[in-house]
Amino acid sequence: xxxxxxxxxxxxxxxxxxxxxxxxxxxxxxxVWRRLLVFGxxxxxxxxxxxxxxxxxxxxxxRRQFSGAESETLKQRRSQIMSRGLPKQKPIEGxxxxxxxASGKGGVGxxxxxVNLALxxxxxxxxxxxxxxxxxxxxxxxxxxxNLKGNPELSQSNLMRPLLNYGIACMSMGFLVEETAPxxxxxxxxxxxxxxxxxxxxxxxxxYLVVDMPPGTGDVQLSVSQNIPISGAVIVSTPQDxxxxxxxxxxxxxxxxxxPVLGLVQNMSVFQCPKCKHKTHIFGADxxxxxxxxxDLDILGDIPLHLNIREASDTGQPIVFSxxxxxxxxxxxxxxxxxxxxxxxPPESFPKCLGNLPGL
Numbered sequence: 001x002x003x004x005x006x007x008x009x010x011x012x013x014x015x016x017x018x019x020x021x022x023x024x025x026x027x028x029x030x031x032v033w034r035r036l037l038v039f040g041x042x043x044x045x046x047x048x049x050x051x052x053x054x055x056x057x058x059x060x061x062x063r064r065q066f067s068g069a070e071s072e073t074l075k076q077r078r079s080q081i082m083s084r085g086l087p088k089q090k091p092i093e094g095x096x097x098x099x100x101x102a103s104g105k106g107g108v109g110x111x112x113x114x115v116n117l118a119l120x121x122x123x124x125x126x127x128x129x130x131x132x133x134x135x136x137x138x139x140x141x142x143x144x145x146x147n148l149k150g151n152p153e154l155s156q157s158n159l160m161r162p163l164l165n166y167g168i169a170c171m172s173m174g175f176l177v178e179e180t181a182p183x184x185x186x187x188x189x190x191x192x193x194x195x196x197x198x199x200x201x202x203x204x205x206x207x208y209l210v211v212d213m214p215p216g217t218g219d220v221q222l223s224v225s226q227n228i229p230i231s232g233a234v235i236v237s238t239p240q241d242x243x244x245x246x247x248x249x250x251x252x253x254x255x256x257x258x259x260p261v262l263g264l265v266q267n268m269s270v271f272q273c274p275k276c277k278h279k280t281h282i283f284g285a286d287x288x289x290x291x292x293x294x295x296d297l298d299i300l301g302d303i304p305l306h307l308n309i310r311e312a313s314d315t316g317q318p319i320v321f322s323x324x325x326x327x328x329x330x331x332x333x334x335x336x337x338x339x340x341x342x343x344x345x346p347p348e349s350f351p352k353c354l355g356n357l358p359g360l
Contacts, residue, residue: 089229092198095131095209096346097231099262099339100224102254104246106215109267109303110236111141112313114212116329117234118168119320120336121208128207131162131169135197135224136214137190138183140174147316151175152201159202166321171201187219194223207346216246217253225257231343232262234300239266239287247288251295262342263298264288265335268305298342301335304328 092098101114115132122130134142143149146168152160152175162169173193177183185193203209214220224230233254237247251261266288271280282305292299303309306328312319320329 089227091229091347092201092203092209094203095206097207097343098209098211098228099343100211100213100230100233100259101236102213102221102233102250103215103236103243104217104248104250105243106139108215108236108238108243108247110215111136111145111212112309112318113234113236113265113267113303113332113335114210115142115145115313115318116320116332117336117339118208118210119166119318120329120332121210121340122167123320123324124333124336124340129169129205130167131171131203131206131209132212133197133201133209134170134172134174134212135194135220136212137173137185137193137220138214140172142170142172142212143174143179144316145313145318146170148175155202157202159200161202166318169203169206171197173197191219191223194220195227198224198227217249221253222257225254225259230259231346232260232339234262234265234339235297236265236267237288237291238268239281239284241284241287243283244287244291248291248295251297260344261295261297262339263300264292265300265303267303269302271305274307298338300338301331303331303335 099117101110101117103110111134118130118132122128132142132146134140146163146165148163148165148170150163152163152171155161160171162171163175164170173183183190211224213224233251235247235251235254237243247264251264254261266286268283269281269288270285271282272278273280289299291297304327308323308326309319309328312322319326320332323329324333
């Protein structure tokens with residue numbers, strides 16, 4: 001009965017002919033030039049007028065020859081369409097330079113590195129204003145590590161004001177939801193949250209904004225990279241081969257979106273027994289250095305696997321702040337120095353009044 005409604009008869013031949021005619025109509029409407037489709041039991045006439053039998057192979061090939069000029073025009077048109085779909089990069093108001101801290105996989109100490117890097121940047125130069133943005137929506141760690149709780153206040157322009165501790169302005173999705181509440185969100189909701197964290201925060205005037213990225217190479221990383229200009233990326237990895245494989249992917253992703261990779265941080269590089277002082281490379285020795293040579297990148301520094309770093313982070317007193325004279329804190333301070341040395345010069349702000357320009 002369904003076939004009779006569609007084609008007016010239950011005859012197999014009529015159904016087949018009706019299907020063929022309908023399919024040809026669709027192809028003509030779509031303007032198909034070259035396509036490979038999978039169908040069975042029907043045949044179509046190729047674009048060049050050659051009938052292509054399908055039968056058991058279930059293969060339809062439509063082919064059209066292009067001249068050199070047509071091919072170039074098609075490429076230009078395709079490039080225009082793709083560029084139109086990409087968001088335009090817009091700086092975060094009041095922020096001079098953005099440094100993203102990323103990792104190919106979780107559990108390698110990325111958030112700990114981001115927190116201590118932000119504190120180290122401020123400690124190395126007290127004249128610099130530093131902020132910390134946590135875009136790890138599903139697993140925000142910054143509130144606990146920076147010992148911050150509460151909801152951000154709103155400015156007169158209806159922008160969220162970052163929470164402040166240890167001289168660092170912080171913003172995280174963890175300030176907007178309950179600490180134990182899971183975020184069961186689909187991609188569109190996550191992208192909307194990222195957009196709010198990027199555009200609806202009143203940072204004031206910052207010299208550096210350190211962004212704690214989620215692990216991996218997914219939508220959030222692409223969205224952040226394509227929406228704001230990033231001065232440089234820091235890749236965190238342990239020396240373990242499994243972690244290095246993902247770190248390699250992370251570095252290549254930033255290169256594909258034209259974000260300069262400043263270098264690699266080798267975290268948990270060595271464990272030293274507090275009693276006998278014997279050193280053990282639990283996760284392997286110098287794996288990140290080998291990866292850096294492969295990628296033609298620099299090693300920004302090594303962070304040891306030490307109990308003090310973990311305890312300081314869990315208690316909300318990062319080691320750069322609570323134990324600034326320790327060897328572990330000095331390792332972060334050296335990394336911050338290397339990061340600043342590799343950053344491009346910050347963009348000069350354009351004068352608001354042309355009358356202030358020399359000679360006018």
